[in-house]
Amino acid sequence: MSKMAQTPQPPYYAVIFTSERTEGDRGYGTMADKMVELASAQPGFLGVESSSRDEDGLGITVSYWESLDAIKNWKEHSLHRVAQDTGKSTWYSRYRLRVCKVERDSFFEM
Template structure:
């Protein structure tokens, strides 16, 4: 995941996933990569951006509709990852769903 997601002109939706991981992160990286690959094949997926430091991680995925977000949340493989996150990988997390109404970019 390098650079900014190539999103269309608004409106579209963003799912912001903020997390603090636990000390047990065995298998986390592999699952995260698998989820990005799987999400990118889902109808309505527009892109993803992610950043993490030692304490806080933020991943923003972009979607064309609320229905696409709902279908991703209900994806069976994604549900397995969600449960593993709750039971093992995360101390806590927050999910926020937003409608993007305006965007601008700066490039050199």
């Protein structure tokens, strides 16, 4: 089974979350799993791809959404807000969030 998200034909949207973590887990792993589970149940969610953190602690997660409204609704979800606030106060030394419109994609599989 592929770890790549199965997305529809464009256009759709990608939210790219790049982060550097602070030391220690402090509940991060449990919350990250919960956020993927919760996001997956949201209207307009299309999929998610996440990399392992590199040796410098950089991690990248890309979630895919049908619309900007779906992204906005996810951003405002009450439990997601708790995760955002805890991320700022506890889990991340810094992060960057980018929202992009996907206008073209291609796929290769051997």
